[in-house]
Amino acid sequence: MSEPDSESRSEIAVVLPDGSELAVEAGATVEDCAYEIGPGLGSDTVAGKLDGELVAKEEPVYDGARLEIVTEDSEEYLRVMRHSAAHCLAQAVERQFDDPKLAIGPPTDDGFYYDFDDLDVDEDDFAALEAEIEEIVAADYEIEREEVSIEEARDRLADEPYKLELLEELAEEGEQVTFYGQGEWADLCAGPHVESTGEVGVVKLLEIAGAYWRGDEENPMQTRIYGTAFESETDLEAFLTRMEEAEERDHRKIGAEMDLFSIQDVTGPGLPLYHPAGKTVLRELERFVEELNEDAGYDYVETPHVFKTDLWHKSGHYENYVDDMFVFDVDDDEFGLKPMNCPGHAAIFQDHSWSYRDLPIRYAENGKVYRKEQRGELSGLSRTWAFTIDDGHLFLTPEGIEREVEAIMDVIIEVLETFDLDYGMALATRPEKSVGGDEIWERAEDQLESVLEKRNYDYDVEEGDGAFYGPKIDFEFEDAIGRGWDGPTVQLDFNMPDRFDLSYVGEDNEEHEPVMIHRALYGSYERFFMMLIEHYEGRFPLWLAPEQVRVLPISDDNLGYAHRVANEFEGFRIEVDDRDATLERKIRAAHDDRVPYQIIVGDDEEDEGTISVRDRFEDQEFDVGTGEFREHLEAERAEKRSEPDFLAD
RNA sequence: GCCUGGGUAGCUUAGCGGUAAAGCGCGUCCUUGGUAAGGACGAGAGCCCGGGUUCAAAUCCCGGCCUAGGCUCCA
Numbered sequence: 270m271s272e273p274d275s276e277s278r279s280e281i282a283v284v285l286p287d288g289s290e291l292a293v294e295a296g297a298t299v300e301d302c303a304y305e306i307g308p309g310l311g312s313d314t315v316a317g318k319l320d321g322e323l324v325a326k327e328e329p330v331y332d333g334a335r336l337e338i339v340t341e342d343s344e345e346y347l348r349v350m351r352h353s354a355a356h357c358l359a360q361a362v363e364r365q366f367d368d369p370k371l372a373i374g375p376p377t378d379d380g381f382y383y384d385f386d387d388l389d390v391d392e393d394d395f396a397a398l399e400a401e402i403e404e405i406v407a408a409d410y411e412i413e414r415e416e417v418s419i420e421e422a423r424d425r426l427a428d429e430p431y432k433l434e435l436l437e438e439l440a441e442e443g444e445q446v447t448f449y450g451q452g453e454w455a456d457l458c459a460g461p462h463v464e465s466t467g468e469v470g471v472v473k474l475l476e477i478a479g480a481y482w483r484g485d486e487e488n489p490m491q492t493r494i495y496g497t498a499f500e501s502e503t504d505l506e507a508f509l510t511r512m513e514e515a516e517e518r519d520h521r522k523i524g525a526e527m528d529l530f531s532i533q534d535v536t537g538p539g540l541p542l543y544h545p546a547g548k549t550v551l552r553e554l555e556r557f558v559e560e561l562n563e564d565a566g567y568d569y570v571e572t573p574h575v576f577k578t579d580l581w582h583k584s585g586h587y588e589n590y591v592d593d594m595f596v597f598d599v600d601d602d603e604f605g606l607k608p609m610n611c612p613g614h615a616a617i618f619q620d621h622s623w624s625y626r627d628l629p630i631r632y633a634e635n636g637k638v639y640r641k642e643q644r645g646e647l648s649g650l651s652r653t654w655a656f657t658i659d660d661g662h663l664f665l666t667p668e669g670i671e672r673e674v675e676a677i678m679d680v681i682i683e684v685l686e687t688f689d690l691d692y693g694m695a696l697a698t699r700p701e702k703s704v705g706g707d708e709i710w711e712r713a714e715d716q717l718e719s720v721l722e723k724r725n726y727d728y729d730v731e732e733g734d735g736a737f738y739g740p741k742i743d744f745e746f747e748d749a750i751g752r753g754w755d756g757p758t759v760q761l762d763f764n765m766p767d768r769f770d771l772s773y774v775g776e777d778n779e780e781h782e783p784v785m786i787h788r789a790l791y792g793s794y795e796r797f798f799m800m801l802i803e804h805y806e807g808r809f810p811l812w813l814a815p816e817q818v819r820v821l822p823i824s825d826d827n828l829g830y831a832h833r834v835a836n837e838f839e840g841f842r843i844e845v846d847d848r849d850a851t852l853e854r855k856i857r858a859a860h861d862d863r864v865p866y867q868i869i870v871g872d873d874e875e876d877e878g879t880i881s882v883r884d885r886f887e888d889q890e891f892d893v894g895t896g897e898f899r900e901h902l903e904a905e906r907a908e909k910r911s912e913p914d915f916l917a918d
Numbered sequence: 919g920c921c922u923g924g925g926u927a928g929c930u931u932a933g934c935g936g937u938a939a940a941g942c943g944c945g946u947c948c949u950u951g952g953u954a955a956g957g958a959c960g961a962g963a964g965c966c967c968g969g970g971u972u973c974a975a976a977u978c979c980c981g982g983c984c985u986a987g988g989c990u991c992c993a
Contacts (some may be wrong), residue, residue, distance in 0.1 A: 377991055384990095392923075435993045446993075457993050478988035479921020486989080490921055493988070521986090525929070534925090534966065534984045643919060648986080824950040849949085850956090857954040871952060881952090889953075 281332035293330065300326040303338045313340040316349050316461030323348060325447070325460035327414060339461075347500070351376040353412060353462045354402075354469045354498035355383045360454040361401035362388065362494070371456065372431045372482060372491050379508075380497025384480055386431065388492045395474040398494075402472045409467030410452040414460060416445045422457060431482065432457050470500040473509075515750070520802035521649045527807055527815065527863065530650065539647040539654035541795065546815035549842065550801075551794060553813050555635055557687075557909075558659045558790050561680050567633035567661060572613030574637055578603040584612035585768055593641050595654075610636035611762075611787060614662040615769040618783075623773040628783060629665035629673055635794070636660050650799035657794040663786040664771065667709060670784060671716040674759055677788050678720060678742070681757045684790045685746055688801065689911050692746035692756060694726060697734035704738055705763030713761050713784070714740050738764030739784075748804040760787040808863045808885060811913060812906045818843040819864045821855040823871030830875040834868060837895040841902060860885070865913040866902075888916040 282290045283302060293302055299319070303326070304311030314326045318337040323345055330336055339345045355374035358381075362369055366388055374383030390398075417425070419440045425448070426432045436457060439446050449458045451466050463469065474496040482488035499505040516522070524530050529547030536542060543551060562569070578596060581587040586594070586608060596605040607613065614632045623630070637657045646652050665673055685692045696717055699710050717740055721728050728742075735741055739761035746756045762785040765771075772780045791797035801809070811817055818841055822831035831845045846855045852869070859867045869881040869889075882898055883889040901915045 373990075373992065375991065375993090382988095432993075439993065459993055476987070477922050480989045481920075482990095483992070484990040486920070490989075492921080495988080528928095532985085538984065645919070645921095645987095645989080821953090823952055826950070849947095851949090851951050852953060853951085854955055855953095860954060867953095869953075873952085883953075887954080 281330070283330050283332075283334050283336040286335075286337050291336070295332075296329055298327050298329050299324060299336065299338065302330055302336055306338070310338055310340070315339050315341060315343070315346055315463060318345060323461065325414065325462075327460075348376045349461050350463050350469055350500070351381040351498045352460075353466065354472050354496065355381040356412075356449065356451060356454075356456055356458070356462070357402045357405045357466055357469055357472065358398070358474070358494060358496055359383050359385075359456065360405055360451065361398050362390070363454060364401055365394075365397060366390065368428075370431055371429055373435075374456075380475065380495060382480075382493050382495045384482070384491045384493045386482075386489065386491045390477065390492060390494065392477060399472060399474055402469075405452070406466050406469050406472070408452065409465050411465045412462045413450045414462070415448045415450060415455075417448055419444060419446065422446050422448070425455075426457060429457075470498055471502050471505045472496055472498045473505060518750070518803045518806050519649075520651075520799045523802050523807040524650070529802070529815070532649070537654075538644060539642065539652070541650055541653060541655070547798075549815045550809060550813050551798060554791065554794060554798070555659075557684075558633075558635075561683070561790065562631075562633045562661065565631070565676060565680055567631040570614060570617055570632045570634050572607070572610060572617075572634060572636060574639070575604050575606050576613065578605045580612050580616065581605050583768055584609075584615070584765065586612065595639050595641055606639035607636070608638055608640045610634055610638060610658060610660040611662055611765060611785070612769075614660075615765050615771065615785070618664050619769050619771055623664075623783075625666055625773055625775045625781070628773060629663050629669055631661065631663045633659075633661045650795040653795050656796070659789050659791050659794065661786075661788045661790075663788070664766070664773075664783040665786065666773070666775075666781070667712060667784050670713055670761065670786075671720055673786060674717060674742070675720045675724070677759050677786070678724070678726075681744060681759070681788075681790055685744065685756065687909050688804070690746040690748065690756075690804070692744050693729070694721070694742055694744050695729040695731050695734075696721060697731045697736075697741050697743060699735055699740060700733045700737060702737050703735070704767065709763055709784075710740070713763075717742055717761075736760060736762075738762045748800060749806075750803075752803075754800055755792070757790050757792060758788065761785070762787060808865075810909060810911045811865050811902065812909045814863070814865050815842065816844055816862065816864050817841050817906075818866045818868060818902070819859045819862075820845045820868045820870065821852060821859065822847065823852050823869065825849070827870050827872065827875055831870050834870055834880055834895060838899060838902070841899075841906075856883070866915065868898075882915055884913045884916050886913075886916070890916055 279295045280292050281295050282292045285291055291302060291305060293305055299317030300311065300314050303314040316326050316339040317324050317328065318339060319330060319334045339349065352375065355376065359371060359374055362385060369388035370386040372384035372386060374381065419436065422436050423433070426436060436446065446457060447459060448455045449460055449462050474494060476495050478493045478495065479490045480493040481490055497508065499508060524547070527546055528544050529550065530541050530543045532541050578587055590608060594605045594608050596603060617632065618630060635657055637655060639655050641654060642652055663673055698714055741758050741760040743758045744756035745753055747753055765785050766782050771783055773783055775781045818838060820831045820835050820843065822828050822845070828847055835843050835845050846858065856867065865885055867883040869883055874880055877892065879892045880895055880898065881889060881891045882893050898915065905914065
């Protein structure tokens with residue numbers, strides 16, 4: 270919003286990416302600033318970023334703004350171009366369909382979409398729409414930005430109810446809005462856009478989905494067309510290849526191939542069944558946390574899957590959470606499947622009286638919980654109705670927070686590093702609505718911060734992002750293909766002790782309220798398992814692999830020897846491929862089944878009493894003694910190494 | 919919950935009104951093979967469930983179940 274004349278001579282300053290300041294006249298646009306830096310940059314300017322927000326180059330800058338100039342070489346350029354591609358799609362749709370109503374059409378991380386109402390389109394129409402878009406691109410219409418008064422915009426948009434709704438909101442903010450036009454078509458739009466439709470590259474429409482107007486279930490559902498655009502055919506091909514590779518890693522596909530788990534019609538939605546191979550992996554994961562928990566002084570407890578809802582009233586879950594719970598009547602009482610393990614653990618703690626000398630008390634349980642997620646949200650193992658948490662609850666004195674959190678963080682980091690996951694962490698502090706006194710919040714936050722500082726961890730602070738019942742440290746991590754996941758958390762809880770009226774006797778012989786900590790290392794086994802399947806593409810490290818070694822006899826004559834060799838590896842998950850098939854076929858199958866090691870035995874080995882060891886990477890060593898190999902396997906398994914490395918140099 | 923796809927052999931899929939197909943896997947036989955698919959034959963299918971239209975339905979229509987993706991990254 271530029272002020273009139275009197276101000277126009279005054280100077281303002283913007284901050285450039287290198288940290289330097291650029292002084293310009295008030296009212297200067299992004300493009301003016303670019304020319305100020307250099308004429309070359311000025312003429313290359315496509316758009317700008319003001320304090321991280323993508324804006325049109327015609328937008329005025331404001332004092333103190335961080336300014337970035339977007340040119341054709343910028344990362345953001347693709348976003349701008351895709352926004353223009355979305356306009357081309359809308360133009361094509363309006364040419365081919367009878368009076369669809371326009372909603373919004375922004376770029377996304379992977380492409381763009383445009384929402385329409387009153388549009389009856391299906392994927393069979395994509396070819397014709399793509400052809401129309403191609404024509405629009407080939408026509409190379411100039412994309413013209415136009416500033417229009419609210420009244421005129423109202424006139425132009427008389428036939429576009431959704432655009433009018435947006436316009437009325439914009440009318441409260443200013444007198445002018447902008448339109449972007451190309452050929453016979455124009456749209457109310459903030460921009461920015463490329464110069465002409467000819468700059469839009471290769472467009473591909475991907476799918477049709479429903480989307481509520483403004484994401485609100487109360488609003489009508491519109492037809493959303495997703496697409497993507499790239500500067501070249503090669504880039505598009507690369508994108509499609511990446512999509513296919515991600516599909517290859519899909520845990521549902523690998524889960525079926527490796528016979529890990531199933532989700533079946535008869536058993537119901539979001540209720541996975543683990544087959545022997547899948548449960549083998551899960552058991553290894555369970556053993557791993559059990560060892561860690563025992564080392565860290567946790568006591569294992571067990572609670573049932575279902576409780577009277579009295580417990581859920583007491584914990585507060587009933588009031589806040591009942592819509593997401595499975596509840597049912599039994600005789601005259603109401604029961605509910607547990608959505609969390611903490612109330613059960615609090616109830617165990619409450620059943621004793623405690624001295625400060627007993628604390629901290631640490632309970633652990635691999636507890637299955639049930640949450641009635643919306644059916645449309647269910648997806649493979651990543652979102653289920655039933656899942657198991659490697660839950661841990663600690664009851665401690667407020668003074669003990671720092672020590673315990675430090676210990677928990679060490680274990681979490683050990684877990685993440687065991688799976689070769691890059692991670693980051695964030696401290697989430699007190700939100701506006703919260704329970705617990707100022708003093709305890711302050712003390713707790715200080716202690717969390719002190720752990721982070723003491724260990725020199727790199728962390729973000731997320732102000733006000735804590736739970737209402739306490740502050741927390743959240744981990745997030747990245748898998749092998751760079752996807753981000755929510756990881757373990759350490760949460761302090763001042764609410765549950767209060768609701769359960771938990772207490773311990775302090776040094777002063779007075780009753781005090783303990784602080785509770787919730788922590789999980791994996792979080793949900795289901796989701797962690799899913800992530801691991803995709804992270805490793807099913808090629809699990811030796812310690813996790815459902816089948817660790819497969820013996821391949823070269824001919825039937827070597828079958829007996831093959832079984833004798835297998836017996837030498839008792840305690841490992843080893844199979845003999847005793848099918849009537851060629852060695853090639855057996856090797857092929859072992860690769861397809863993602864077995865870490867193959868032992869090949871033929872007449873040569875049998876005569877020498879040795880084996881040949883082959884791994885996933887097609888490396889092989891002959892004349893290996895079974896004892897030597899076994900020793901290696903034991904070490905590789907015990908150290909949880911991520912790749913088979915017997916043959917690594 | 920709502921929108922758009924999908925549900926056919928153990929797995930992956932073709933067929934889309936007229937006798938249910940293929941590849942992988944599995945079984946039997948031939949082959950006894952030295953480093954990523956040797957060959958032949960064979961078994962295996964309530965075509966998700968229920969209703970309807972039709973001389974005839976895996977196929978078309980209606981309802982249900984399950985499943986995949988989507989449901990603000992705001993003009």
